[in-house]
Amino acid sequence: xxxxxxxxxxxxxxxxxxxxxxxxxxxxxxxxxxxxxxxxxxxxxxxxxxxxxxxxxxxxxxxxxxxxxxxxxxxxxxxxxxxxxxxxxxxxxxxxxxxxxxxxxxxxxxxxxxxxxxxxxxxxxxxxxxxxxxxxxxxxxxxxxxxxxxxxxxxxxxxxxxxxxxxxxxxxxxxxxxxxxxxxxxxxxxxxxxxxxxxxxxxxxxxxxxxxxxxxxxxxx
Numbered sequence: 001x002x003x004x005x006x007x008x009x010x011x012x013x014x015x016x017x018x019x020x021x022x023x024x025x026x027x028x029x030x031x032x033x034x035x036x037x038x039x040x041x042x043x044x045x046x047x048x049x050x051x052x053x054x055x056x057x058x059x060x061x062x063x064x065x066x067x068x069x070x071x072x073x074x075x076x077x078x079x080x081x082x083x084x085x086x087x088x089x090x091x092x093x094x095x096x097x098x099x100x101x102x103x104x105x106x107x108x109x110x111x112x113x114x115x116x117x118x119x120x121x122x123x124x125x126x127x128x129x130x131x132x133x134x135x136x137x138x139x140x141x142x143x144x145x146x147x148x149x150x151x152x153x154x155x156x157x158x159x160x161x162x163x164x165x166x167x168x169x170x171x172x173x174x175x176x177x178x179x180x181x182x183x184x185x186x187x188x189x190x191x192x193x194x195x196x197x198x199x200x201x202x203x204x205x206x207x208x209x210x211x212x213x214x215x216x217x218x219x220x221x
Contacts, residue, residue: 012036012037012038012039013036013037014034014035014036014037015035015036015037016034016035017032017033017034017035018032018033018035019031019032019033020032020033057093059076060073060076060077060085060090060093060094061093061094061096061097063076064090064093064094065094065097070087070090073085073090074086105152105153106174107174108174108175109151109171109174109175109176109177110175111143111144111145111178112143112144112177112178113141113142113143113151113176113177113178113179114142114143114144114178114179114180114181115141115142115179115180115181115183116139116140116141116151116176116179116181116182116183116198116200117139117140117141117182117183117184117205118137118138118139118164118182118183118184118190118194119137119138119184119185119205120135120136120137120138120159120187120190121135121136122134122135122136123136123155125155134155134156134157135155135156135157135158135159135163136153136154136155137153137154137155137156137159137163137164137167138150138152138153139151139152139153139167139168139171141176141179144178151171151176152167152170152171152174154166154167154170159187159189159190160189161188161189161190161192161193163189164189164190164192164193164194165193165196165197167193168193168194168197168198169197172197172198179198179200180200180201181200181201181202181203182194182198182200182201182202182203183202183203183204183205184202184204184205184208185204185205185208186204186208186209186212
């Protein structure tokens with residue numbers, strides 16, 4: 001049946017709405033819940049901590065992680081039908097991300113990891129009101145079952161040897177062992193730290209080698 005029309009196939013009919021405020025950790029949303037002529041109806045997602053609230057929180061966290069300003073996050077929340085969200089609420093919700101990240105980065109490493117890839121990239125970071133360039137380093141390894149996994153990452157001012165040394169030692173303290181081959185670029189600080197901490201065979205990354213070689217070739221060739 002069309003809007004406003006009746007049908008013998010329908011077993012019930014709507015009888016207006018009732019207002020309900022949905023309180024979430026991100027704020028409040030005003031809802032209109034349909035009332036029925038016979039029986040009752042209550043949306044399952046209004047039960048505490050259901051998937052819909054988690055999805056709403058995930059949207060806010062994703063926007064914040066992608067660099068969206070707190071003001072823009074507030075505009076996004078209002079566009080979704082909420083009354084808005086404060087800076088403190090955004091910070092509180094995103095603190096949960098930090099907790100999960102720290103739990104991942106500090107988890108124990110079990111078993112042997114024969115092959116270890118190490119690399120770094122430079123990213124922009126806000127520090128004391130200034131935008132600075134920092135080194136983000138990451139370690140990926142393969143265990144004896146052939147499973148590849150990110151073991152850890154860290155951020156520092158540069159790729160100096162002490163920074164690499166501290167990073168690799170943090171991996172060994174968490175249980176990294178059985179490393180037979182380390183693959184990385186030819187950064188001297190990295191190579192020295194890997195030799196000192198792990199003492200494993202080192203191999204130059206083929207991708208970095210090709211990039212370095214192509215950088216010396218004239219563009220016309």
